[in-house]
Amino acid sequence: MTQHRNTIRIGCGAGQSDDRVPPAVELAKHGALDYLVFECLAERTIGRETLSKLHDPDKGYTPSLHERLRAVLPICHANNIRIVSNMGAANPVAGARAMRREAQDLGLGDIPCAVVLGDDVAEVVRARPNLTILETGEPLESILPNLVSANAYLGADVVAQAIGTGAPVVLTGRVADPSLFLAPMLHEFGWSYDDLTKLSVGTITGHLMECSSSVTGGCFAWPGRKAVPDLARLGYPIAEVSADGSIRITKTPGSGGRIDVMTCTEQLLYEMHDPTAYITPDCVLDITDVELTNDGPDQVAVRGPRAKPRTPTYKVVVGHTDGYIGEGEVSFGGIDAVARAKMAAETVRERLEMQGRVFQDYRVDLIGMSSLHGAVDRRPEPYEVRLRVAARAKDRKAAEAVGFEVRSMHMHGPGGAGGGKGPMVREVLAVKSLLLPRELVRTEVVMEGRL
Amino acid sequence: MNDTIRVYDLAHCRAGDKGNTSNVSVIAYEETDWSFLRDTLTEERVMAAYAHIAEGPVTRYEVPKLKALNFVIEKALGGGVTISLAQDIHGKGLSNVMLAIELPAGGRNQASLNT
Structure with missing residues (x-):
């Protein structure tokens, strides 16, 4: 009782x-x-x-x-x-x-x-490739080959x-x-x-x-x-x-x-x-x-x-691999710090292009200037700035090249660069959402050990 | 007295993330300023402030009992936490853009000035 x-x-x-x-x-x-x-x-x-x-x-x-x-x-x-x-x-x-x-x-x-x-509803959703991905409106089928996990809340x-x-x-x-x-x-x-x-x-x-x-x-x-x-x-x-x-x-x-x-x-x-x-x-x-x-x-x-x-549905988060993110950083200070950082960013971009690297997404940040809230024209230039370049690629080698080229700016870039860091690479585990009818989810409580 | 006033002077804010959408709450310190913010801090004004970061659209919800406005800003987080190339992948700091918005101060009851 x-x-x-x-x-x-x-x-x-x-x-x-x-x-x-x-x-x-x-x-x-x-x-x-x-x-x-x-x-x-x-x-x-x-x-x-x-x-x-x-x-x-x-x-x-x-x-x-x-x-x-x-x-x-x-x-x-x-x-x-x-x-x-x-x-x-x-x-x-x-x-x-x-x-x-x-x-x-x-x-x-x-x-x-x-x-x-x-x-864990991975098997349930695998058997239903026509489920709609909420973020893209596409069928689940498009990411099924890279599916890692599917879990209902x-x-x-x-x-x-x-x-x-x-x-x-x-x-x-x-x-x-x-x-x-x-x-x-x-x-x-x-x-x-x-x-x-x-x-x-x-x-x-x-x-x-x-x-x-x-x-x-x-x-x-x-x-x-x-x-x-x-x-x-x-x-x-x-x-x-x-x-x-x-x-x-x-x-x-x-x-x-x-x-x-x-x-x-x-x-x-x-x-x-x-x-x-x-x-x-x-x-x-x-x-x-x-x-x-x-x-x-x-x-x-x-x-x-x-x-x-x-x-009537459970929200399901689906995890899937989606290539690699590579990044690198290097610092500039003193006279024309921002102009030199921009020159470095342009040189990195050219070198990656010359190598035929392909990226799904590519981003240049000037830390100290525009890395958190985007670029606006009326911001004053800081004394020092750190260039960060990050990109997402299907190919791990392309992701590695980003940080490699950024770090090398302290030797092969504009004058007076320092503190190069890279390549930093990680595999991307992306998530998408689905809705799954409740009756397809079977919950259960099991005991480990005896009461 | 300047003829503009910042959101920072009237309210506190917090940003949250869900997928590629950011929500930024605006919570007035004083009741009278909540009405002023409701009248002046429009979806259009907020979209303009975030235009270089987010695609939008921006949807505004009013929660008068909490002296709050809640702005939902879509396509704001570089594709979402897991694939974003940003440093601040959650957009935790995006509330600062809201705080810096300047509003025309005319029409605001000066007696309610909060410092």
Whole structure:
């Protein structure tokens, strides 16, 4: 018989795969948490992990799982904090085994793990070459030969089911970020997966929490304009949610950073397009009537989210190889720095052309001048400038040539160049999106270890 | 008093990415400035400011309860994070272009000046 609770505290210990670890440790220690969520999957990272699984069937989960769990497992074990994370990436079962080995090594004994499966839909989409790529309108067939991975963004329902097993740790592959936070609420409060108001509560909470410090003063501080106390010790967020749907966002007691209406508003609109229709696998969130209120120091109350029913499809991110990116850099300072950098850029372009190199995309940046916000005519010339040339090519050799030719500018280019760097080359793992009817996705929870 | 005012003087901004689309929020410090921004910070003005970076189009959403405007700028990220040749592949810094936009200050209630 499940005993439903009235209020739970959920912390966010990571908002990306290489997020900082010490704030998560502070959060586990001092956050009085019931759940600690680690969101560690960007759009392309699951493709990268799928490739590492191909090389080694025991890999394919988020590599930072080891460091992260070594740091927090003992604290979570002692304080009865349950861990929910998508660090399973492309191989959640292997991730669960790695977690259990870490627990053994830490002397914590046998910790079972509930694993969410079903997001990997590579075979399903391979059999349906006529699916439309959302970004290009072309059929999937056009990228099928280079397909690396295809993962559906699963919702909170299957994660809640995994939590329902009672396992102290839940690992998933691709799950929509907010769903990782909604899931403990569904489980603890016994909310119906069709109660739109409650789904909106969990979804808006998850969206505010999913980027760790982005709601606690990260990406926010501005000298003389927007103060963030003790930025170096930036704390990570905690959501205190009640069964009646009330939400308070706060952060690790005693940590640096700041939570108020301003930080929450920035994060609420982050990566949002139409504020009446933020689509997740669980619902379509509408934030137009949301009110944020400062409810004490570093505490914000969130009221008024709404939702429409979820769509009949899952969003699928498809990873595919798409050639190589090569780049190189070299610096110019002093008299005519910009003119010399431009001369170098032109010489590099000519040399690559003479070699018959073919590129799909080619970009020249003058760092210190126009590399971040593009070229506008009325910008003053800086004292020094760094030339960067980057290009994408089908052929690895062509990509290598870019950095090679840029670096060589310090010998074979205009006068007074220095600090050449290159060639830097990486294989491109591109992503595209599809929509897949829900009935084609079969989710499943499996246990690693015994409860 | 200058006859133009920057978005920076009235609002704070954050940029987010999804595929090749950037969204830049504009959140007024003061209620009265939200109305001023709604009247003056049009889709056309924002498209012009980003014209050398993005193809567009630009769509604007209003969220009055949050004193916010949300601009969705399409074809802004060099094809998207995974294939972009930019240094800032996510366009995290694209909010700075918004902050630097200068608006005609006439019509703004001087009493609400926020510094």
